[in-house]
């Protein structure tokens with residue numbers, strides 16, 4: 001197994017200035033694994049759904065080579081449900097409803113064939129459950145990446161700090177970095193968060209790109225200026241999937257390669273926001289992905305001759 005992905009597999013209801021959906025498929029692990037599947041095969045998911053979950057979506061994931069052996073299905077129970085509404089600038093949103101449902105009593109079991117995964121992506125989920133997955137691995141994966149959200153910062157901060165201390169890379173958005181560190185300056189916030197355990201921190205800034213920090217260096221990846229942005233839901237997860245998928249493909253976890261990986265993550269996220277839910281990232285071609293990467297290269301490449 002190359003990549004193990006943990007996170008919600010869920011139903012979402014989304015409202016943006018461009019439209020509204022009732023109950024569509026979402027969840028952190030869904031976006032992450034779909035996005036990563038463009039870079040690496042041998043992906044497994046550990047998560048839980050109720051028996052109300054969409055069979056067609058499960059078949060879609062399987063058709064992408066994603067192993068659902070670690071996806072528990074709870075009879076008579078409901079899948080995790082999240083409802084969010086975006087503000088007019090699409091950079092911020094309000095969570096209108098979070099129903100944990102099956103997550104409330106979820107006890108993750110990592111299947112034997114996932115326990116030697118080289119890369120572990122801990123997507124947005126209950127922090128104590130993320131820890132339970134780490135401790136079930138046979139050996140420490142080559143790289144552990146953690147993503148989380150203000151919801152867990154608000155209600156499970158101490159558990160979340162324990163999970164943060166166990167990982168190599170943390171990805172959060174700018175508001176969450178400020179909340180976690182108590183610092184307004186993102187540079188100071190990064191320094192404080194890197195003291196909490198991770199060697200690398202990624203701060204996502206929506207349409208303003210993403211920052212990659214380690215203790216000595218910082219690198220910036222822009223977001224592609226897009227004509228049409230319909231729905232930012234899952235952009236952070238899709239970013240994380242592209243990031244870890246590229247690292248799993250290249251097997252190089254140096255800071256230099258992580259710079260390339262955040263460009264891949266940003267490219268995948270730029271697709272995600274163009275349609276509602278997972279729609280756009282379900283069926284991309286390799287050519288489309290390559291062209292998007294080239295657009296990023298063209299966007300930021302310039303020569304300066306200092307005299």
Ligand code: AMP
Nearest residue numbers: 010026027082124151233234235236237
């Ligand atoms: P993103 O837009 O990248 O932050 O991810 C949105 C996805 O996260 C949605 O598909 C939701 O189902 C999922 N989600 C929302 N709230 C939570 C939560 N508290 N824990 C885990 N997943 C969540």
